[in-house]
Amino acid sequence: MAVLKLLRAPLKYVQGKGALLKLYDETKDLGKSFLFICSNSGYKSCYEKIEKSFEGTNCKLRFEVFGGISSNGEIEKMRKIVREDKIEVVVGIGGGSAIDTAKATAHYEKCPVVVIPTVCATDAPCTGLSVIYNDDGTFDSYLFYPRNPEAVIVDSQVIANAPVKFLVAGMGDALGTYFEARACVRTDAPSLENGGIALSAMALCELCYKTLIKCGYQAKLACENHLVTSAFEAIVEATTYLSGVGADNGGLAVAHSVYNGFTALPECEKTMHGSLVAFGTIAQLIIENAPKEEIKEVMDFCYSVGLPVTLKEVGVTDVTRVRIAAEKACIPGETIHNMAGDVTPDQLYDALLTVDLLGQEYLKK
Numbered sequence: 001m002a003v004l005k006l007l008r009a010p011l012k013y014v015q016g017k018g019a020l021l022k023l024y025d026e027t028k029d030l031g032k033s034f035l036f037i038c039s040n041s042g043y044k045s046c047y048e049k050i051e052k053s054f055e056g057t058n059c060k061l062r063f064e065v066f067g068g069i070s071s072n073g074e075i076e077k078m079r080k081i082v083r084e085d086k087i088e089v090v091v092g093i094g095g096g097s098a099i100d101t102a103k104a105t106a107h108y109e110k111c112p113v114v115v116i117p118t119v120c121a122t123d124a125p126c127t128g129l130s131v132i133y134n135d136d137g138t139f140d141s142y143l144f145y146p147r148n149p150e151a152v153i154v155d156s157q158v159i160a161n162a163p164v165k166f167l168v169a170g171m172g173d174a175l176g177t178y179f180e181a182r183a184c185v186r187t188d189a190p191s192l193e194n195g196g197i198a199l200s201a202m203a204l205c206e207l208c209y210k211t212l213i214k215c216g217y218q219a220k221l222a223c224e225n226h227l228v229t230s231a232f233e234a235i236v237e238a239t240t241y242l243s244g245v246g247a248d249n250g251g252l253a254v255a256h257s258v259y260n261g262f263t264a265l266p267e268c269e270k271t272m273h274g275s276l277v278a279f280g281t282i283a284q285l286i287i288e289n290a291p292k293e294e295i296k297e298v299m300d301f302c303y304s305v306g307l308p309v310t311l312k313e314v315g316v317t318d319v320t321r322v323r324i325a326a327e328k329a330c331i332p333g334e335t336i337h338n339m340a341g342d343v344t345p346d347q348l349y350d351a352l353l354t355v356d357l358l359g360q361e362y363l364k365k
Contacts, residue, residue, distance in 0.1 A: 003188070006195025008148050009245045010115075010126050015154040015237060017228050020049035020116065024057055026151055030112045031088025033060040037078055037102040039094025040065055042118040045158050046093050062087070070100035073135045078105040089114060095166070096122040096273070100130035104143055112150040119162045120170035120236055122273055123177070125152045126244030129192065139263060144192075148248070152240070156228045159236050164223045165272065170239035171216055172274030172307045175298070176281045177243045178209035180335070181250025183284065189338035191251040201249035208242035211235065213297065217304045254284035254329075254343065257336035258352070261329025267315045268325075271308075278307040279314055279355060286351040286358075287343055299362055309359030311352070322352050 014026055027034075036043075036050070043065050054061060062085055067074045078101060082090065091114040092102025099115050106113035115125045124130075128148040132140045159167070182205070184190070184197060191197050211234050219235035222228065258280025262268045268276065282302070285295050299309055308314045316322060326349040330336055336343050 003190060003196040005198040006191065006193050007198050007200055007249050008128055008193050009248075010149045010152045012151040013126065013154075013241055014151065015156060015233070015240070017157045018049075018155065019153050020046055020155040020158065021053050023050055023053040023116075023153055024059070025053075026153060027089065027114050028057070030114070030150055032058065033085065033087050034062070034089045034091055035078070035082055035085065035087040036061065036063045036091045036093055037066050037098055037105065038063055039068075039098040039118065041162075042094030042098055042116070045118050045161060046116060046155070049155070066098055066101050068097065069133050069137055070097045070104065070130060071133045071135045071137070072140065074101050075104045075108070075132075078102075079109055082109045082111065087111065091116060093118060095119045096124040096131070099124045100132070103130045103145065103149065104132065107143070107145050115149045115152045117152070117154055117240060118158050119166035120159055120239040121166040122170060122173050123239060123244035123247055125149070125154070125240050127192070127248045129248070139260070154236060154240055156233055156236055160223055160226050160228050160232060164220060167223045167235065167239070168220060168306050169272035169274030170243075171212055171235065171305055172272070172276075172278035172302075174208055174212055174239045174243035174274075175301070175307070176252075176255030176277045176284075177246045177250065178205040179281055179284055180253040180255055181205040181246060183253040183288070183340070184251030184338050187338055187340050189251055191249050193248055195249070197250055201246060204242050205246035205250045208238050208246050211238040211242065213301055216301060220305050251338060252335035253338045254287060254336050254348070255280035257329040257334045258283055258325070258348075260334065261325035261327075262314065264324055264328040265316065265321055267317070267321070271314045275308050275314055278302055279309075282309065282355045282358075283348065283351040284339075286354050287339065287347060295358070299358070303362065309355070309362055311356040313359075319353060319356070323349050326352060
């Protein structure tokens with residue numbers, strides 16, 4: 001029997017300047033006591049607007065700044081607070097790790113979860129999964145949920161006030177969305193939700209890519225100057241909703257396996273997720289022997305917004321180290337195996353070095 005097509009998304013997605021001032025209106029049906037799991041900067045940038053939104057209501061708010069990574073220990077700590085304070089709604093405020101901690105806490109404690117991203121560095125907000133780490137910071141597992149967040153509230157001004165490197169990383173993460181989903185469609189590989197890939201999902205993935213190409217550079221300029229423009233709003237939606245819902249329902253391939261592989265190298269520790277996904281996207285196009293016009297369009301985009309096109313830019317100066325990353329990216333269960341004809345560590349190694357050579361040529365121009 002053919003795999004059934006499946007589509008999942010957050011119940012509600014709200015985006016715009018000052019959206020946080022409407023937080024109470026958008027979430028009042030979910031419960032009366034809220035635990036806000038915040039990153040340090042998330043707390044600072046959102047606390048006042050949230051307090052203002054709940055002014056004059058009888059809701060109980062508790063803010064907790066979490067430890068920095070979505071680790072098993074951190075999730076346990078937050079679950080304890082939910083039980084002790086009889087919390088009804090869990091809210092994640094911050095980047096991917098704060099959001100993933102909130103999603104896991106809400107899942108285990110059977111509460112609704114609301115997501116307030118303060119950066120667009122990854123497409124974590126809309127997805128029905130979390131990346132969970134061990135307490136020492138090493139990757140543990142993906143945790144899949146039976147449903148997506150109840151609400152995702154994106155205040156564009158908060159995103160515009162964040163450092164531009166996060167928006168650039170988000171564009172890198174979003175860059176893989178269309179190409180990875182396209183590869184999964186070719187091989188009938190399941191989506192991240194383990195269903196068949198619907199036409200609607202592919203339409204979101206394709207729109208995500210087209211929006212990046214059209215608006216990416218202008219959005220970066222706007223963000224550098226803390227401005228909210230139409231192009232900026234379009235990129236916020238592309239990196240948060242189109243990429244998140246697209247990847248969830250579209251599937252992953254080489255680009256995300258390359259990220260997982262490079263996490264084995266200490267020299268890439270400070271390289272952002274999206275930067276490695278963007279580099280992995282070019283590697284995927286090399287493996288697919290994609291038309292040179294397509295590869296050029298992707299490299300032009302990366303260069304225009306400041307995403308890496310060489311190994312040096314992702315932190316790797318010794319090319320022999322790439323073999324370690326290539327081996328790790330091809331372990332059983334990795335999404336790279338969704339590619340037609342499969343990919344061996346040798347093939348991936350050659351592709352990654354080819355990206356680097358093309359990138360070096362490109363930067364000389």
